[in-house]
Amino acid sequence: MKPWLALLRPGDWLVLAGAALLVGLSIPLFWQGGLADRAIIRQEGKVFAEVDLRSKRQLEVAGPLGITLIAVEPGRARVVSDPGPRQYCVRQGWLMRPGEIAICAPNRVSLQIAGRTRIYDSISY
Amino acid sequence: MTRLTVTGEDRRVAWLATAAVGLSLVDAAIPTPLPGIKPGLANIVTLVVLLRYGWGTAVWVSILRVLAGSLLLGHFLAPGFFLSLTGTTLSLLTLGAARHLPQRWFGPVSLSIFAAFAHIGGQLLLARVWLIPHDGVFLLAPLFAAAALVFGTINGLIAAKLLAEPTEEPSCPKPSALP
Missing domain, CATH: 1.20.5 (Single alpha-helices involved in coiled-coils or other helix-helix interfaces)
Incomplete structure (x- = not known):
C-alpha cells in the first residue's frame, strides 16, 4: 500500500x-427525494396509515367496494389485491421510489412511497 | 509513384495503439454489474503516452484504439461506438487542458480522474440527447460518477507506477525485411 x-x-x-x-x-x-422510507396509504383522501418501509406487514383497507390488500416489505410496497374492475393499481407491482403512487380509484384507496423530502409531480398539482 | 515513409513516430503510435486495443479487449471481457461501467484499462496507455510523448501522440493512440477496438468487438458505427468516441474525445480535450497544471502538484492520478469524469460526462450527455431522450438516464449518474472516481484513481495509480519506472523506448520490433 x-x-x-x-x-x-x-x-x-x-x-x-x-x-x-x-x-x-x-x-x-x-436521486431526488432521497431513499424511500415510508408508505402512505390513503382512503377517501385521508391518511389511513403511514408504514415504515423497514418493516414487513400486510394491511387491509376497507373501501366502498370491499377490501384492498396492501403489502409492505423492506424498501418497497405494493397493492396485492383490490376489488376494482380494472386492477390498474395491482398491475403496477412493487413501488420503491419516492413519489411513486398506485391509485385504486374505484375503491378510493391510494398507496404512495415517500422519502425524506417531498417531491412534486403532475399529480400533486 | 509515391512511397509511404514510415517514421519511428508512426511505429511508436502503432505499437502503443496495439497495446491500448489489447487492453480494450480485456476491458470488454470483464463482467460488470451495470452496462456503461467499465474499468477503462486502455486509458492507462493514454495517460502514459500523454505524459511521455505529448498530447498529439495521445490523440492518435486513442482514436486508433477506439476505431480498431470497435472493429474487433463488432460495434463499429453502433451506438456503443459513438458513446466511446464521445467519451474519448471529451476526455482527450480535458487532458489537453489539465496537462498544463503544475506537474509538481498534480500527477497522473489527477489527470486520470479528470479524464474519467469527462469520459462519463460526455457519454451521459450523448445518451441523454440521442439514445434515451429522457432525464431518467441521469438516475444512473451517481453510480457512474462513483465508478469514474474509483477506476480513475486506480488507472491513474497504475499509470504513475509505469511512469515512475526508468524510461525506455518501447521495444518496437523492427520489421526484419521491408517488402
Whole structure:
C-alpha cells in the first residue's frame, strides 16, 4: 500500500477529495427525494396509515367496494389485491421510489412511497 | 509513384495503439454489474503516452484504439461506438487542458480522474440527447460518477507506477525485411 500512496502528489489528494465531493453531491441532485422510507396509504383522501418501509406487514383497507390488500416489505410496497374492475393499481407491482403512487380509484384507496423530502409531480398539482 | 515513409513516430503510435486495443479487449471481457461501467484499462496507455510523448501522440493512440477496438468487438458505427468516441474525445480535450497544471502538484492520478469524469460526462450527455431522450438516464449518474472516481484513481495509480519506472523506448520490433 505504501509504495502506491507515494505516487500521489499533494494536488492529487485535492482532486480526489473534490471528485468524492462531486459524487456525494450527485446523489441528492439525481436521486431526488432521497431513499424511500415510508408508505402512505390513503382512503377517501385521508391518511389511513403511514408504514415504515423497514418493516414487513400486510394491511387491509376497507373501501366502498370491499377490501384492498396492501403489502409492505423492506424498501418497497405494493397493492396485492383490490376489488376494482380494472386492477390498474395491482398491475403496477412493487413501488420503491419516492413519489411513486398506485391509485385504486374505484375503491378510493391510494398507496404512495415517500422519502425524506417531498417531491412534486403532475399529480400533486 | 509515391512511397509511404514510415517514421519511428508512426511505429511508436502503432505499437502503443496495439497495446491500448489489447487492453480494450480485456476491458470488454470483464463482467460488470451495470452496462456503461467499465474499468477503462486502455486509458492507462493514454495517460502514459500523454505524459511521455505529448498530447498529439495521445490523440492518435486513442482514436486508433477506439476505431480498431470497435472493429474487433463488432460495434463499429453502433451506438456503443459513438458513446466511446464521445467519451474519448471529451476526455482527450480535458487532458489537453489539465496537462498544463503544475506537474509538481498534480500527477497522473489527477489527470486520470479528470479524464474519467469527462469520459462519463460526455457519454451521459450523448445518451441523454440521442439514445434515451429522457432525464431518467441521469438516475444512473451517481453510480457512474462513483465508478469514474474509483477506476480513475486506480488507472491513474497504475499509470504513475509505469511512469515512475526508468524510461525506455518501447521495444518496437523492427520489421526484419521491408517488402
